[in-house]
Amino acid sequence: VSGEFAAIDRLRRALPTPGPGETWIGDDAAVVRAPGGGWLLLAADTLVAGVHADLALTGLDDFGWKAVAVNVSDIAAMGGRPLHALVTVAGPPDTGLDLLYRGIAAAAAAYHCPVVGGDLANAPVLVLTVAVTGTFEGAPLLRSGASPGDLVYVTGPLGLAAAGLRLLKEGKLAPAAALDAHRRPAAEVAAGLAARAAGATAMIDISDGLAADLGHLAEASGVGLALTELPVGDAATLDEALTGGEDYVLAFTAADPARVGEAFAGLPAPICVGRCTDDAATRTIGGRPLPAAGGWEHRWS
């Protein structure tokens, strides 16, 4: 049995080489040239009922919102803005499409990312797939650009989504912020644009958990990570902040804290959580090893 990342790598090796300046599989979104000369960002993510969400705990409208928001988050993580969405619903005939559409349409409106097409098909289980396009101005902002000495920032508290899900499962009263983080995650488009303006050298969104996702960034950049302290969300544990995932805050690296402060004027200030080191094997928090595991991987034989 192998993991999702190994399986993706098998596909990647079967593909031709990207064009000049392009990035295909391996970042939050693909970076390709648009017809006419601009940059186009492309991303797709799928949510499976019972795997990615328990529909006894989450409404179909929340499920629809989340499918759009997690895709927009992939565009935000490139310092881009979303343009259009394609929505594909495969599900049983009794799927409550109107409620599902309500959440999809709400997220599409919130992120200025209209649904321009898609497909609708019957399947034994609800599988909701969204593909988004986006664009950016300037140079591609990838996972791989961090240098030793760059500061590491996150754009919001961590662990809220995991805490919200845990409290829902336990039937306990959860803080609104934790419930919202689980049910209606926000894509940080404005923060992504600010990070780009701040001269961010690398960026990723926290979908698999901070430890896993910063690990992806550090590995792609060939740097180590010496983290200090994390902004742990209310009601969340440190473990949830490190490995819970699905927070969809952005993590980015940048060299100049003054520039970061200026670029985020009017937005919640990003929190510095540590620094990139030149020893690529370093992965510490408060001097102790970062948890190596964490982050959900789908299984493939």
Add this chain to the structure above:
Amino acid sequence: VSGEFAAIDRLRRALPTPGPGETWIGDDAAVVRAPGGGWLLLAADTLVAGVHADLALTGLDDFGWKAVAVNVSDIAAMGGRPLHALVTVAGPPDTGLDLLYRGIAAAAAAYHCPVVGGDLANAPVLVLTVAVTGTFEGAPLLRSGASPGDLVYVTGPLGLAAAGLRLLKEGKLAPAAALDAHRRPAAEVAAGLAARAAGATAMIDISDGLAADLGHLAEASGVGLALTELPVGDAATLDEALTGGEDYVLAFTAADPARVGEAFAGLPAPICVGRCTDDAATRTIGGRPLPAAGGWEHRWS
């Protein structure tokens, strides 16, 4: 219980109005402006194992090929050429990803439509979703541009895919063309470009069956249809040619047969199957009513 088309219309009404010159839901692909100024085509289609294909009769590589080809066919039906694909696999851990990828990669190579991203997730049933981008030069070529008097063409024989599937199910020896049409449908990109060059006024690909798909075109254009004779594929019945679907040949309308002849030089000549009439209620073949039904619709409550 309502059909797929009614359910899609419910979503469409919840959406904002497309930008100038843009077409969103309702054609083979969405037509939007690309960042930088060119035209971008966007389409997504999903294949569900057991619904769209019987994996006892079709290999996983064929399933992968088909998912890419039917999407490229949507681009071809706009007179466009494909640019990039996003591939999302949701399926059980024991899904044979390498075989699936082989078919996906073969179609991506055949249609110059590289896979640049996507997603991989576990689900109880295999659901393969592909989104494609494409582009075109000139004006959008929609379903809605046909005028009374325009000739109706198809770019190849009809009913082969349905005949191939029927013979497979019956355990009978099927002609290679029928088997290929079912297992490895071809997207008619070159024919779509030729139809555009021939001044085609409207175009659609035959996915739901000729009667259903030409019906969509005639309805969008506000014209009637007086068909004469159809090119029925070897081993196919007239009924399969009319309603079988999944042939992925293109049907288009054009005013000038000489221009059609010139534009298709070097390609298989398209076959004239009739004419558009000014009475929008007319739907005949050889003077008799076209079958009203036909074409698969997924069900929604």
